[in-house]
Amino acid sequence: MSVPADIRDITMADAGRNRIEWAWAEMPVLLGLHEPFRAQQPLEGLRISGCLHITTETANLARVLQAGGAQVVLCASNPLSTQDDVAAALVRDFAIPVHAIRGEDTETYYRHIAAALDHRPQITLDDGADLVSELHKHRTELLEGIVGGTEETTTGVIRLRAMAREGALRYPIVAVNDAHTKHLFDNRYGTGQSALDGIIRATNILLAGRTFTVVGYGWCGRGLALRARGHGAHVVVCEVEPLRALEAVMDGYTVMPLMDAAARSDFMVTVTGDKHAIDRAHFDVMKDGCVLANAGHFNVELNLEALAEMAVECTRPRPEVQEYRLANGRRIRVLSEGRLVNLAAAEGHPAAVMDMSFANQALAVAWLARDGRGLSPQVHPVPDEIDREVAALKLAALGVHIDSLTDQQREYLSSWGEGT
Template sequence: MKLPSHEVADLGLAQAGVRRVDWAERSMPVLRSVRERFAEERPLEGLRVAVCMHVTAETANLLRAMRAGGAEVWLAASNPLSTQDDTAAALVSECGVSVHAWAGMDTAAYDRNLVTILESRPHLLLDDGCDLVNTVHLLRPDLLDGVLGGCEQTTTGVIRLRRMSAEGELRMPMVAVNDTATKRMFDNRYGTGQSTIDGILRATNALMAGRTFVVAGFGYCGRGLAERARGMGARVVVTEVDPVKALDAVMQGYTVTTMDEAASMGDVFVTVTGNRDVITAGHLARMRDGAVLANSGHFDLEIELDALARMAVEVNPGVREQADEYVLADGRRLLLLSEGRLVNLGAAEGHPAAVMDLSFAVHALTTAWLAAHHAELEPGVVEVPDATDTEVARLELAALGVGIDSLSPEQEDYLRSWHV
């Protein structure tokens, strides 16, 4: 079999990758049912799809569904550290996906790979952080006329897309897959909460019970992380800029304060804001010896890494896998995990497959809907149809063996009427 275009670490890892992908599929019954439907209906027949996502076993199962639906798929990584090299090899050798990604690539290679997959002249874009959309707008605007639209997976990416749209710069319809109820509930809350703790434990083997755990940002990701940290016995401190979210954290029993105050209190700090410079030089100067710094926001900008490097008189890289130690002039040691990039993917394996099952089922069904309805859509940020979110929730309940009530005709009539 002629292999598709690819740049991966080692095609010899393909069989190990197949085992990993098949194992993940066991926990992804909803996406499996979507793939079976796609194989029959072929909703993506003849379409080229460029994908910028984490190259993991869960993503591989999404791309299997895309291929079953008739799509030609090109994949680049959405994070330099998150690629599973065996999964990348399996996608090339066994699934016919063009993959340009490997673990530990530098920034130049990361950027180059985004440009490479755009050489496919894609009809649809699947993005994770808006990097691919930015690249096509800034570097390959000649391709925009051929792009029907795309889907965005992350909070950070949707924020960037809304800014582009507000400034009149977004030249295609982009569906905010991140903003569905099932995605926020499962992926952002339960997925980020568990996988971030997993990454911290793998990188440090630290005891969470009795530690002061600082969560910067109390959106869906921050809430899930705070819940999991508290469940492990940590004292959780939340920092926020949004009064409503801060009040929510207070009412849930968390200590809420400023990062200026929290800096001298915390043992573990995790940023999940989607913004930059959340932990600055001033905060680093107040931290205790041995403080752990981690990020579960999308980009490596939330911790002021340049300031940390300037303040250090000694850097001990790799004191543990995915952990670098920075020694300050007064002897305090700060431990940075996964180079300030996503700790749940750099130091662990990302969200459990059962979590990504729902997110990627929404993504697959939305991509098929977009392929069918793109001509009806204007450039800008588009919401996922409510029916898609509801369908995925019903499929998951069925997979769990859970039954729910349904409205009677009389109840439906009552809800539609203003008469008592």
């Protein structure tokens, strides 16, 4: 049976299948859900459209959803994050329609989102809220049939909460990003390792002894700062939120205004989720050779339009490096066109940490399939029992055993009468 798809090259499927299976071995929690989903069919007959990074880990999530009875269609959530061999394997070996090509232009990107929406989804999976946004802007005729959706990024959750505040959100969304077993691990350990992996692959520049500035000290920023310090870099943190800035100070980092950091940094990486975190004024004072990267969801964190206007020349000395030369001779090096550096210049988060994130996704989708019709059109947290189940399954997979409370201890924690 022919599978409707728009991918680069179906002959890449063998390589993609090998990498999917390699990641599968690192995802014991998701693997553990596969057979129960197959046996219980919690998603039987449901149409699911996912706007996600088309990676080996996403492929394994799609396998579990498909095993649970869902009809899954995928498109890319970032033009530079698609792994073309994985897309080919999903189409050939799993009969999952994929509309994603690495390096696709903006027109193709939105054409692929439209193709995913043509599936008339009942549940949406989003990574940045582009699918939800397109539904509410241009495909409103589909909204009535949607049960619910999930969102797995900080940026996407911010967009969706803004929609909910304005009364624009028309169906319930589960903020998978906010699950403890997602943001405490995926954002911190996943981004920390994979963003540095992308920076090192793209540049092959030694980090030890260099000044490495992290712009934004959320969970992703915390992980990035931790890993950069582990490589021997002098880590600077720039933050606008006083509590986070204080935490960075207490964690042992140098905290300063972004203008001061721009003048001394060898590397600057944005993880803010906001627009133009690094702007024209910062470009004006940057050191010659400063490397800029973005580990937030959208490339708007760097004002690349302003940089292009300031530059007298732009060259590509390495595949993932654009070098902008300014009129005074200074060079500013931008990685992966300001897209997510961990996916554009490397392979994204390690499978072992995505295991928890995607287990949350799968269980949240099953919960929506069961209970979503009774939820209000708001952004909802992942139920605590799902979060705890994922943590327990991960500990078991790691061979770690923990204690449990006695009946007496439970009683004490739920009472107020006993004191000194």
